[in-house]
Amino acid sequence: xxxxxxxxxxxxxxxxxxxxxxxxxxxxxxxxxxxxxxxxxxxxxxxxxxxxxxxxxxxxxxxxxxxxxxxxxxxxxxxxxxxxxxxxxxxxxxxxxxxxxxxxxxxxxxxxxxxxxxxxxxxxxxxxxxxxxxxxxxxxxxxxxxxxxxxxxxxxxxxxxxxxxxxxxxxxxxxxxxxxx
Amino acid sequence: xxxxxxxxxxxxxxxxxxxxxxxxxxxxxxxxxxxxxxxxxxxxxxxxxxxxxxxxxxxxxxxxxxxxxxxxxxxxxxxxxxxxxxxxxxxxxxxxxxxxxxxxxxxxxxxxxxxxxxxxxxxxxxxxxxxxxxxxxxxxxxxxxxxxxxxxxxxxxxxxxxxxxxxxxxxxxxxxxxxxxxxxxxxxxxxxxxxxxxxxxxxxxxxxxxxxxxxxxxxxxxxxxxxxxxxxxxxxxxxxxxxxxxxxxxxxxxxxxxxxxxxxxxxxxxxxxxxxxxxxxxxxxxxxxxxxxxxxxxxxxxxxxxxxxxxxxxxxxxxxxxxxxxxxxxxxxxxxxxxxxxxxxxxxxxxxxxxxxxxxxxxxxxxxxxxxxxxxxxxxxxxxxxxxxxxxxxxxxxxxxxxxxxxxxxxxxxxxxxxxxxxxxxxxxxxxxxxxxxxxxxxxxxxxxxxxxxxxxxxxxxxxxxxxxxxxxxxxxxxxxxxxxxxxxxxxxxxxxxxxxxxxxxxxxxxxxxxxxxxxxxxxxxxxxxxxxxxxxxxxxxxxxxxxxxxxxxxxxxxxxxxxxxxxxxxxxxxxxxxxxxxxxxxxxxxxxxxxxxxxxxxxxxxxxxxxxxxxxxxxxxxxxxxxxxxxxxxxxxxxxxxxxxxxxxx
Numbered sequence: 001x002x003x004x005x006x007x008x009x010x011x012x013x014x015x016x017x018x019x020x021x022x023x024x025x026x027x028x029x030x031x032x033x034x035x036x037x038x039x040x041x042x043x044x045x046x047x048x049x050x051x052x053x054x055x056x057x058x059x060x061x062x063x064x065x066x067x068x069x070x071x072x073x074x075x076x077x078x079x080x081x082x083x084x085x086x087x088x089x090x091x092x093x094x095x096x097x098x099x100x101x102x103x104x105x106x107x108x109x110x111x112x113x114x115x116x117x118x119x120x121x122x123x124x125x126x127x128x129x130x131x132x133x134x135x136x137x138x139x140x141x142x143x144x145x146x147x148x149x150x151x152x153x154x155x156x157x158x159x160x161x162x163x164x165x166x167x168x169x170x171x172x173x174x175x176x177x178x179x180x181x
Numbered sequence: 182x183x184x185x186x187x188x189x190x191x192x193x194x195x196x197x198x199x200x201x202x203x204x205x206x207x208x209x210x211x212x213x214x215x216x217x218x219x220x221x222x223x224x225x226x227x228x229x230x231x232x233x234x235x236x237x238x239x240x241x242x243x244x245x246x247x248x249x250x251x252x253x254x255x256x257x258x259x260x261x262x263x264x265x266x267x268x269x270x271x272x273x274x275x276x277x278x279x280x281x282x283x284x285x286x287x288x289x290x291x292x293x294x295x296x297x298x299x300x301x302x303x304x305x306x307x308x309x310x311x312x313x314x315x316x317x318x319x320x321x322x323x324x325x326x327x328x329x330x331x332x333x334x335x336x337x338x339x340x341x342x343x344x345x346x347x348x349x350x351x352x353x354x355x356x357x358x359x360x361x362x363x364x365x366x367x368x369x370x371x372x373x374x375x376x377x378x379x380x381x382x383x384x385x386x387x388x389x390x391x392x393x394x395x396x397x398x399x400x401x402x403x404x405x406x407x408x409x410x411x412x413x414x415x416x417x418x419x420x421x422x423x424x425x426x427x428x429x430x431x432x433x434x435x436x437x438x439x440x441x442x443x444x445x446x447x448x449x450x451x452x453x454x455x456x457x458x459x460x461x462x463x464x465x466x467x468x469x470x471x472x473x474x475x476x477x478x479x480x481x482x483x484x485x486x487x488x489x490x491x492x493x494x495x496x497x498x499x500x501x502x503x504x505x506x507x508x509x510x511x512x513x514x515x516x517x518x519x520x521x522x523x524x525x526x527x528x529x530x531x532x533x534x535x536x537x538x539x540x541x542x543x544x545x546x547x548x549x550x551x552x553x554x555x556x557x558x559x560x561x562x563x564x565x566x567x568x569x570x571x572x573x574x575x576x577x578x579x580x581x582x583x584x585x586x587x588x589x590x591x592x593x594x595x596x597x598x599x600x601x602x603x604x605x606x607x608x609x610x611x612x613x614x615x616x617x618x619x620x621x622x623x624x625x626x627x628x629x630x631x632x633x634x635x636x637x638x639x640x641x642x643x644x645x646x647x648x649x650x651x652x653x654x655x656x657x658x659x660x661x662x663x664x665x666x667x668x669x670x671x672x673x674x675x676x677x678x679x680x681x682x683x684x685x686x687x688x689x690x691x692x693x694x695x696x697x698x699x700x701x702x703x704x705x706x707x708x709x710x711x712x713x714x715x716x717x718x719x720x721x722x723x724x725x726x727x728x729x730x731x732x733x734x735x736x737x738x739x740x741x742x743x744x745x746x747x748x749x750x751x752x753x754x755x756x757x758x759x760x761x762x763x764x765x766x767x768x769x770x771x772x773x774x775x776x777x778x779x780x781x782x783x784x785x786x787x788x789x790x791x792x793x794x795x796x797x798x799x800x801x802x803x804x805x806x807x808x809x810x811x812x813x814x815x816x817x818x819x820x821x822x823x824x825x826x827x828x829x830x831x832x
Contacts, residue, residue, distance in 0.1 A: 004514045007458060008507035011465070015500045017551075021478050021558040022492045030557060079751070105774065130776060 037138055037146075037157040044071070044148045045136035049126035052103050052111045059124045061100070064148070068155075068175055069098045071146040072122070072162070073134055075106045076114045078142040084161035088121040091167055097175060101125035104134050104142055147171050184249050184328040187237035191322050194230035194285070197223050198314035201288075205308020209301040209377070217304035224292045224307055227314060228285040235282050238327050239269050248334035251275060251327040257340035257750055259721040267350040268341045273475060273491075274327035276354060280471075281317050283355070283362045284310065291366060291391065298387055305373035306366075313365050316498045324491045340721065340750035349409040357402030357429060361467045363395020364432055367439060368464035371457050372506055375513045380453050385446040388460070390814040392443060393667075396436040397805030403429050404798035412758055417691070417769045417786045419794055422571040424479040427550045428470030431543045435463035438539040441532050448594060451529060453517045455536060457510055465503045466543065472499055478554055524596040531589030538578040538585070545574040576632065583639035583679065586672055587646035606646060613641035621687075625789070629687030636683030644676030664811040671804025678797025684790025691786045697779040705787035707768055708732045712740070714781075722748040724757070727772045727781065731761055743772040767791050 024030035039045075048060045061071075072088065074081040092099045101122035103111045108127055115125065128134055137146065140159075147156040155174045158166055201223035208216025238251075242265045247253040255275070256268045270279040288310040295303050321327075370388040374380045406429070411419045420426065439459035445452045473479050476492025523529035549566045556564050587610075591602045617637035621628050628634055647669045654661045694702045696711040703709070712728040724746040731738045741759030748755065761768040766789045773782030 001515055004511035005508070007461075008504050008511055011503050011507060012500070014551075015496060015504070017555065017558065018472070018476075018478060018496050018499075019493070021554055022476060022496065024558060025477060025492075026490070077747075077754070131774065 037154070039138055039146070039154040040157060042154055043152050044146070044154050045133070047102075047126075047128075047133040047136065049102070049128055049133060052101075052108055052115070052125045052127045053120075055108060055127065059100075059126050064098070064100065065152060066150050067098060068150055069100055069123075069148050070171075071100050071102060071137070071148060073102045073104050073128075073137065073139050073142050073144045075104045075142050076110045077106065080161050081143045082118075084143055084163065085118050085121070087161070087163050087167075089119050091162070091164065092121040092123075095167070095172075095175065098123040102133060102137075103127045104139065105129065105131045145171075147174055149174075183237060183246070184241060184330065187234045187241075187328040188322070188326060190230045190234040190237065191318060191326075191328075194227050194234065194281075195315065195318040195322060197226040197230065198311045198318055201227060201311030202308050202315055203311075205304040205306075205311055206376075207308075209304045209308065212301065214300065217300050220304050220307045220311075221292050223311070224285075224288050227311075228289045231278075231282050231285045231318075234328075235269070235278055238275060238278060239266055242266065242268055245338065246334075247336070247338050248330055248332065249327070250329045250331040253331050253335040253338045255338070255341050257338040257721060259749070260338070260341055260346075261720050263348070263351060264341055264346050268345070270354050271341050271345050271350065274321070274325045276358075277317065277321045277325050278327055279355065279358055280362060281314065281321060283358045284314055284317065284365060287363055287366050287395075288314070291369075295387070302373055302377060302379070302384075302387075305376050306369045309369035309372045310365060313369075313502065316501070320491075320494050320498065324494050337750075340748065343722070343746070343748040343751055343753050343755045344413065346721075346748075347409065347413050349405060349413065353402060353405040353409055356398055356405055360395055360397075360399025360402045360436075361429065361432065361470065363391070363398055364436060364463040364467045366391040366395060367436075367460045368502075368506070371460035372509065375457065375506075375509045378513070378516075380446075380457065380513075380517060382447045382450055385443045385456060386813070389440070389443050389447065390809045390811075392436065392440055392460075393805050393809045396433070396440055397802045397809065399429070399433050399436060400798055400802040400805065403433060404795050404802070407798075408795050411791075412760055414756075417758070417771070417784070417788065419685070419791065422549075422568050424550050425470070425474050427546050427571075428466075428473050431546055431550075432463050432467040432470065434539045434543040434546075435459055435466050438536045438543075439463050441535050441539075445529055445532050449523070449529060451523070452533065452536075454514050455533075457514070459536070459540075461503070461506045461510060462540075462543075465499075466547075468495075468499050468502060471495060473550070479550070523594070526592065527596050528589060528592040528594050531585055531592050535582065535585055535589065538582045542575060542578045542582075545578070546571065549574065580632070580635065580639065583643055583675075586675065587639075587643045590646055590668070590672060591649065602649065605649060609645035609649075610638075610642050613638045613645060616641050625688050629683075633683055633687040636679055636687075640676040640679035640683060642676075643679070644673050647673040647676065662811060662813075664808050664813070667804045667806070667808025667811070669804070670807055671801045674797045674800030674802075674804055676797070677793050677800055681790050681793030681795075681797055684793065685788050688789045689787060689791075691784065693773070693782060693784050695776050695780045696783045697781070702783070702785060704785050705766075706733060707738070707787065708734075709768075709770060709783075709785050711781070711783065717744060719746065721750070722746045722755075725772070727770075727783070729759060729770050729783075731768055731770075738768075741768070741770050743770045745772050762792065764792075765790060 021030060044061070046061050048058050050058045088099065099122045103125060106127065106129065111127065143161060145158045145162045146154055149155050156170050158170055201220055204216045204223065205220045208220065241249050241252050242256055243262065245256065245258050251272070251274050255272050256265055260268065270276040288307060291310065292307055295306070367388055370384070370391065374384045406426070407419045410421065411417060439456065442452050442456040442459050446456045472492065472495045476495060478492060549570050552566050553564050556562055588606060591606065617634050620637055621634055651661060651666060651669050690704045692702065692704050696702060698711055698713040701708055701710045708731065710730045712730055715726045715728070717724040717726045724744040726742050726744045729741045729743065731741060739761045741761055743759040744757040746755045746757060756771050758769055758771040766787060769786035769788055771784045773784055776782055
């Protein structure tokens with residue numbers, strides 16, 4: 001007799017799971033979109049790329065050894081990058097952590113104009129015109145931001161616009177423990 | 182003023198749906214004829230007002246009324262007219278309006294074509310549909326109105342998502358929703374039957390054409406989506422096991438099982454529990470799909486901009502309809518008696534096994550779809566369940582199913598005398614194996630993957646088996662009922678579909694190359710020569726077009742063009758593939774990124790037999806159409822079965 005209630009009970013259990021997941025999404029403790037980068041805890045991929053501001057010079061990521069720094073992958077073609085630009089400017093100023101920009105699959109001229117008009121948050125900004133370095137970093141969409149420790153280990157990654165709130169929650173605790181300043 | 186009329190029309194439709202539901206269900210319960218009679222005008226009224234709201238939203242898109250937030254976010258003055266119209270259902274709010282319109286249309290069709298059904302039954306069916314209408318119309322009005330104003334109005338719209346700017350947007354969602362929402366009709370028939378306590382062959386005969394019609398639309402809708410993904414996303418894949426694809430495929434599996442179960446209930450009065458459950462499952466899975474797509478609990482390329490509060494609202498609807506109907510089932514099911522038995526080898530057994538396998542397939546897909554969410558919700562880690570899992574677990578129930586289809590079609594009711602056709606079936610199976618070996622070893626030069634020969638043999642066996650009856654009857658100049666012919670056609674289509682999958686999965690060739698103008702590359706004996714690039718100006722995009730000449734050996738075949746489009750407003754780059762079609766293969770060229778020094782990355786693909794995937798699906802749907810047109814569904818029920826009808830009225 002009671003076995004006929006099994007389908008209803010099974011569905012109620014499923015409903016409870018959904019309700020639980022939705023509530024966690026709503027209070028911000030669950031982000032289903034976040035994909036954990038396999039790079040976290042691993043050495044950051046090393047790169048040498050030409051500077052956007054002066055393509056005749058290049059930048060080697062090994063020069064950042066000993067410092068906590070941020071790698072931000074962006075492009076002028078990416079609306080969400082435009083959206084995060086103001087908070088990047090602010091974060092770079094307020095936190096004092098150096099930001100390294102990787103201008104991904106972009107036109108160097110446009111990128112220079114963009115930074116000229118909107119301000120340049122980056123200590124160094126390099127051009128990854130063919131997207132090879134972005135592949136090493138496992139980038140699947142811009143903007144993506146990584147935090148690298150003084151020992152060159154990737155500490156955290158954020159996909160999507162980097163806001164002050166995201167910084168405070170995901171990056172700030174790791175910056176202090178990283179002990180660069 | 183105009184969008185406010187749209188909101189008003191939706192409010193009136195909501196009130197009329199409430200009336201439809203109340204007078205239908207309570208009228209039947211109290212057996213008040215005048216109440217039950219009033220349901221039909223309510224159904225017509227709902228349809229008129231929902232259509233009006235829909236027309237207003239369409240008008241607002243055509244006239245670029247950017248004072249409406251939904252129009253401003255999903256169109257642009259440069260968007261071509263066709264896409265302005267299709268953009269109506271291009272995002273969450275408008276697609277819900279389409280959902281409601283299609284529900285109202287199904288209800289209207291049921292009201293129009295079920296005049297011969299007993300009045301209380303008809304009132305209950307429409308009452309249940311009205312209840313669903315109340316749920317979804319309030320969801321639209323209270324959480325997702327497409328008519329909300331944007332003040333001050335935007336000067337220009339943010340344009341429609343470039344991925345959606347394709348002619349397929351005009352037909353894929355409406356067809357898919359016809360199928361999705363159509364499962365509500367079988368559900369309403371099942372709930373009405375449980376409420377009236379009447380679950381008999383007549384009930385399943387009334388349900389069948391509606392179920393088959395909805396299933397046919399779902400088949401076509403899914404096939405269109407797959408075809409769209411194939412040529413538009415530029416990847417050349419036809420099925421990705423994306424959560425949203427799964428969400429449309431699970432109700433299809435349940436509906437397929439339901440159609441077969443209904444056949445047994447109609448012919449033999451058996452499997453009533455199964456049939457009721459499957460009708461509830463099909464609709465539940467379709468609601469579940471709506472929930473998964475719109476609540477943001479799953480990550481998918483398809484998902485709508487999501488909002489957890491909407492998720493909670495749909496979850497409420499989901500629980501109400503599913504738990505409510507399953508509880509009703511739990512109360513009714515113990516009293517359902519089975520009126521007859523059947524032997525181990527009989528059509529009934531085959532159909533039971535078929536149901537079990539289809540439900541198992543749906544269950545495995547559901548598990549794979551929800552598992553990442555379960556893990557994530559309980560902080561057990563982030564995982565993604567991808568094609569390797571689905572391809573594997575899906576074949577476990579479906580490969581035996583293929584053999585069952587071929588044999589079961591010829592099994593008689595009650596007790597199968599397979600011996601008479603056994604010899605012929607064995608011959609067909611042998612022939613199928615032989616042809617499969619010729620195709621694989623002879624034509625493609627290898628036996629392919631471990632299951633390639635199995636796939637081809639199974640497919641050819643089903644196709645051959647499906648043809649036995651039509652050919653015998655045609656030879657003997659005997660007629661064939663449309664239901665039987667429809668079944669044969671649909672099963673033949675399944676075979677064709679499996680041929681396509683086996684071919685493309687086993688023998689496809691993909692190659693990513695770097696090419697500059699003048700360079701050539703070769704795959705599968707076809708030569709692709711990159712001729713050069715041109716700039717192309719689209720209405721709302723700029724594109725770089727590459728021209729590629731294709732030849733086989735020295736024989737020039739065709740010239741393909743593939744584009745990389747950059748849309749002006751949403752600057753997202755889109756690839757438009759070039760595809761050369763022939764009866765036995767597609768050649769697929771997609772332009773990739775510029776690599777510098779005049780070189781481009783180019784993806785070349787050879788896709789043997791890929792077209793048969795969609796041709797098969799269309800044949801399956803055609804079988805459904807033929808079966809729906811069977812004469813017995815149009816015979817007036819009152820004429821051939823007066824007794825149960827009056828019995829129901831007395832009940």
